[in-house]
Amino acid sequence: MQRLSREGGRRVCSAAMGNDDKRTKDIQERLLAWYAIEARDLPWRNTRDPYAILVSEIMLQQTRVETVLGYYDRFLGRFPTFDALAASSLDDVLKSWEGLGYYRRARNLRRAAQIVVDEHGGQLPLTVSKLRSLPGIGPYTAGAIASIAFNLDEPVLDGNVVRVLARLRRISGDPSRAATRKRLLREAQSLLPRSQASHFNQALMDLGARVCLPRSPRCHACPVVNECDAHYAGEEIAYPGKPARKRVPHIDVVAGIVWSTEPFAPGSRLLIAKRREADMLGGLWEFPGGRVEDGETLEQALARELREELSIDTDVLELLLQVKHAYTHFRMTMHAYHCRHIGGEPRAIECADWAWTTITDLDAYALSTADRKIVAALRKV
Numbered sequence: 335m336q337r338l339s340r341e342g343g344r345r346v347c348s349a350a351m352g353n354d355d356k357r358t359k360d361i362q363e364r365l366l367a368w369y370a371i372e373a374r375d376l377p378w379r380n381t382r383d384p385y386a387i388l389v390s391e392i393m394l395q396q397t398r399v400e401t402v403l404g405y406y407d408r409f410l411g412r413f414p415t416f417d418a419l420a421a422s423s424l425d426d427v428l429k430s431w432e433g434l435g436y437y438r439r440a441r442n443l444r445r446a447a448q449i450v451v452d453e454h455g456g457q458l459p460l461t462v463s464k465l466r467s468l469p470g471i472g473p474y475t476a477g478a479i480a481s482i483a484f485n486l487d488e489p490v491l492d493g494n495v496v497r498v499l500a501r502l503r504r505i506s507g508d509p510s511r512a513a514t515r516k517r518l519l520r521e522a523q524s525l526l527p528r529s530q531a532s533h534f535n536q537a538l539m540d541l542g543a544r545v546c547l548p549r550s551p552r553c554h555a556c557p558v559v560n561e562c563d564a565h566y567a568g569e570e571i572a573y574p575g576k577p578a579r580k581r582v583p584h585i586d587v588v589a590g591i592v593w594s595t596e597p598f599a600p601g602s603r604l605l606i607a608k609r610r611e612a613d614m615l616g617g618l619w620e621f622p623g624g625r626v627e628d629g630e631t632l633e634q635a636l637a638r639e640l641r642e643e644l645s646i647d648t649d650v651l652e653l654l655l656q657v658k659h660a661y662t663h664f665r666m667t668m669h670a671y672h673c674r675h676i677g678g679e680p681r682a683i684e685c686a687d688w689a690w691t692t693i694t695d696l697d698a699y700a701l702s703t704a705d706r707k708i709v710a711a712l713r714k715v
């Protein structure tokens with residue numbers, strides 16, 4: 335009752351003021367005042383260096399802040415400038431990115447640094463359209479860099495901002511659909527206070543991350559509660575609309591832990607392969623193998639894959655472990671088998687490179703999360 339009567343008052347008050355501008359101004363002032371006190375202390379907020387802000391924004395794509403905190407300073411220590419990143423080897427960059435996932439981001443970031451150095455004199459371009467021409471920079475990242483690094487009047491729409499805006503104005507519909515997105519973008523644009531985009535956009539992001547939570551919004555702690563249409567209607571959770579659920583396919587994959595002689599025998603080495611750059615997880619090293627085809631046993635699939643990928647013959651021995659892993663568009667179960675190399679000098683046929691190594695020396699190679707689980711299992715034996 336208390337909530338309704340207070341908000342009833344707000345509605346009357348807004349009506350009396352007679353315009354949306356008053357509401358907009360109110361939201362701007364309340365959010366900026368809240369952000370001045372409540373802003374999260376994040377390392378990329380203590381710099382105006384566009385390169386460092388770019389690195390943070392690329393790392394934050396599809397990755398939680400808490401995870402990025404474990405990588406950001408180390409990456410900048412290793413590659414402190416566009417020049418340093420542009421001159422680096424892809425192997426070094428992937429090794430620094432190891433475990434962060436979505437490795438295409440690391441390849442694109444390095445390529446973007448090379449373009450910035452070669453074509454823009456080492457400075458990030460100052461317009462959204464030029465930022466978007468760089469690899470790995472889509473509309474969201476371009477808007478975030480333009481507003482956060484350069485304080486340009488550019489709106490941003492990430493998952494947190496979408497949730498806040500959809501609730502504030504009761505914007506229904508699936509936000510991944512163009513029409514809904516357009517409405518949300520219009521809303522973000524109309525709320526943006528001139529020359530304060532850097533703080534305002536980050537305030538919206540923080541509000542979504544810490545207060546306007548997906549399942550249990552903390553409306554009692556929200557600085558814009560009196561301007562929130564979804565809260566007024568008691569329908570916070572109904573916004574934003576949910577995208578139609580798609581069935582995520584599952585595949586079985588086999589991986590060979592190929593020993594030069596017997597598993598774990600003194601002097602026996604392990605064969606690893608490097609993925610081709612254009613492939614998924616390109617540039618990473620792995621225990622070779624591939625997808626199981628219809629009608630094959632796991633052992634048959636592995637022997638075939640090792641022949642096709644590296645031109646070697648193997649005896650497939652016992653299973654070491656199974657790893658389940660979810661990617662954006664599919665889930666997989668990887669079955670990792672010990673194998674004995676019995677013939678054929680390895681050749682890089684369906685991979686970029688190969689190497690004989692040892693369990694200890696595997697640390698020198700950038701491996702995917704699934705392959706690092708195999709290494710951990712080998713070290714436990």
Ligand code: SF4
Pocket residue numbers: 498501502545546547551552553556557558559560562563564565570
């Ligand atoms: Fe989100 Fe609640 Fe604030 Fe509305 S009042 S923006 S639903 S936290």
